[in-house]
Amino acid sequence: MLTIGDFARHGRVSVRMLRHYDAVGLLRPARVDPSSGYRYYEAAQLARLNRVIALKDLGFTLEQVRSILDEDIGTDELRGMLRLRRAELESAAAEAAARLARVEARLRSIESEGTMPTEDVVVTSLPPVRLAELTGIAGGFEPRDIGPVVGPLFAEVCRRLAAGGGTPVGPALARYEDAPEPGAIIVRAGVPVCGGDLPGLRVTDLPGVPLAATVIHRGSMDGVLPTAHALARWIEANGYRPVGYAREVSLDCPDDPAGWVTELQQPVTGA
Template identity: 45%
Template sequence: MLSIGDFARLAGVSVRMLRHYDALGLLRPARVDPSSGYRSYSAGQLDRANRLVALKDLGFTLEDCGRLLEDDVPAEQLRGMLRLRRAELAEQIQADRARLEQVERRLRMIEKEHTMSSSVTLDVFREQPLPAVRVVRRSSRVTEGQQVGEVVGPLFGQVEEAVRGAHVEPAGPSMGHYTMEGDELVAAAAYPVGPEVGEAEASAAGLELAELEAQPRALVTTLRGPLGGIGEAWQTLSREVESRGLSFAGPCREVYHVADLDDPDHWVIELQQPVA
């Protein structure tokens, strides 16, 4: 028999938690000394302890843990449940990391207001017209500004896969364009295409064929650095628009001249904002 202290050490839990499990009927000691009240456990109870701790650590409530343990869930079924829970937690961790990165970027922007991070550079601002561009695209509506990256990233992957699968030859680098419709932002991932691509070809690939209208005047610059700096870059561009006495006058565009997912710190993105 094992003392409660030894069993706690082997199971990787505290003595206090073992007493709590006992009180809840989740893991009762094999023997309780009637005179001293000392609890003793058998080595065979480690299997139940391992299951209980695994279920608890993976986010199940103690009530759920008790039900699963009492139902004597087969090991394979339990493993499947744990794998599913592990996948859910991994997804949550990824989402939390993305939110943490957003917070850190926002802090950097506050700490360095009106200046760019040292890892990000912008080319000289220039005014120029924007040509009409014929594109195939997929789009989605975004209600929260912080969701733009979460939404647009997968869209680019979908468009690229569809274009490649349909053997469509892009006429230039990938593009993003953004339009406000009421309180919602319509974010689109696109590739420019030539006149040989028609509605039928686009539809067969699961894409929308559209034309971005020509713009007579736009303020343009190019970001060189990590994609994470794009928020700072757009804020800097907006200040430049204001300092020139101009105003936003149409959907903005991003042209991804260099966008290597294996080298996320050295992207080259042209920012194009129609102005008036």
């Protein structure tokens, strides 16, 4: 028989690891001295240790390893477990590749501009939201076209909401669509609500978005174009494609527009 130290050296694992395998019932010693508590192993147990190490190296948990070794799992079930593990690894590799692409894009931006980008883009999903909203038409999508339309719309939404006894449950949201007239834009200004019908307001259940690139713009929306352009460059550099117009969520709107905080939410399709 081999002492735990000798067995550990032959198996190329630590004594601490062997004690842990014993504690979880994965690899018990062949004999434990009743007086000293010393553990002893048989050389034949190296085969089981090697299988444990090999299965762990494939990414299986110790509980899964014990099931494979002790529960007489058939070939079909083991094949299914391995295929599932392969899918998990492929997903992790895809996520790592996407993260690497974002790092490379950030590096290119720093190298071309000589500074660290100030706009941090986050890719996330957008939850569904129920909006009480009003609609208007803007002559174009420039800030000078949108501002005179969306501001009064939000003010009127808040006035009608208060008059109808409604209460906002989240920050105001502006969204845009192409109008039938060439170059014109449909402007929808709304606030999240919980209730149903509200007098003088259209209540819309806006579906969630599986994937969106988001960035924070600070200051008046008259100066939003540099932030919007930075977001567009990031989307292109990272292999995404925009879907429709970006939403604008007003996170903070003090009296001074210089203190406004707005999140641009651009729906995208995957890289």
